[in-house]
Amino acid sequence: DGGITQSPKYLFRKEGQNVTLSCEQNLNHDAMYWYRQDPGQGLRLIYYSQIVNDFQKGDIAEGYSVSREKKESFPLTVTSAQKNPTAFYLCASSNRGGGKVEQFFGPGTRLTVL
Amino acid sequence: GESVGLHLPTLSVQEGDNSIINCAYSNSASDYFIWYKQESGKGPQFIIDIRSNMDKRQGQRVTVLLNKTVKHLSLQIAATQPGDSAVYFCAENGGGATNKLIFGTGTLLAVQP
Numbered sequence: 001d002g003g004i005t006q007s008p009k010y011l012f013r014k015e016g017q018n019v020t021l022s023c024e025q026n027l028n029h030d031a032m033y034w035y036r037q038d039p040g041q042g043l044r045l046i047y048y049s050q051i052v053n054d055f056q057k058g059d060i061a062e063g064y065s066v067s068r069e070k071k072e073s074f075p076l077t078v079t080s081a082q083k084n085p086t087a088f089y090l091c092a093s094s095n096r097g098g099g100k101v102e103q104f105f106g107p108g109t110r111l112t113v114l
Numbered sequence: 115g116e117s118v119g120l121h122l123p124t125l126s127v128q129e130g131d132n133s134i135i136n137c138a139y140s141n142s143a144s145d146y147f148i149w150y151k152q153e154s155g156k157g158p159q160f161i162i163d164i165r166s167n168m169d170k171r172q173g174q175r176v177t178v179l180l181n182k183t184v185k186h187l188s189l190q191i192a193a194t195q196p197g198d199s200a201v202y203f204c205a206e207n208g209g210g211a212t213n214k215l216i217f218g219t220g221t222l223l224a225v226q227p
Binding site: 043 | 122145146148150155156157158159160163165203207208209210211212213214215217218219220
């Protein structure tokens with residue numbers, strides 16, 4: 001089946017620890033995205049990548065880092081510098097289409113900082 | 115509409131009625147719009163999209179209307195079913211070429227049996 005997978009579904013972290021969230025897609029999409037969702041709010045863009053080995057900061061990149069070494073994978077690291085990391089994290093991918101294509105979303109990872 | 119904090123706008127409808135969910139978008143340069151459905155604890159699912167050269171687009175049981183004059187988007191769901199209960203988000207592309215989307219805060223649709 002084609003799609004986007006995120007792992008783990010639930011993640012618990014102690015304060016001061018870095019943690020990496022996995023995102024893999026087999027849709028052959030060039031572009032990938034990470035969003036953060038807080039209760040009752042819309043999605044906010046953390047980082048995005050339009051092509052392998054290239055990525056750009058989104059609206060709330062502070063305290064996060066990413067890499068894009070393979071087309072299929074776009075892992076997100078939540079660092080200890082992120083002051084309020086507890087949230088629902090969503091990964092998405094899309095074709096490159098000049099801003100007129102749908103983004104496909106993964107099932108999400110819920111991160112809780114203890 | 116827009117929400118503040120934890121309180122999403124909520125639309126409560128009876129099963130079998132038609133639902134209309136509204137969205138005010140922010141950027142007059144936006145030329146592509148999407149509606150997503152998000153069930154609790156899951157990722158958003160694509161429902162329907164529309165480009166700015168259209169006023170209306172229909173899918174299966176859903177219709178999207180676009181009014182560029184007042185920057186307004188609406189999603190109509192015919193014969194609403196309990197399985198339609200979810201949060202619905204609109205998104206706009208801001209007119210850019212990077213495939214970035216700008217999401218609204220969402221509306222909770224509650225279908226009463």
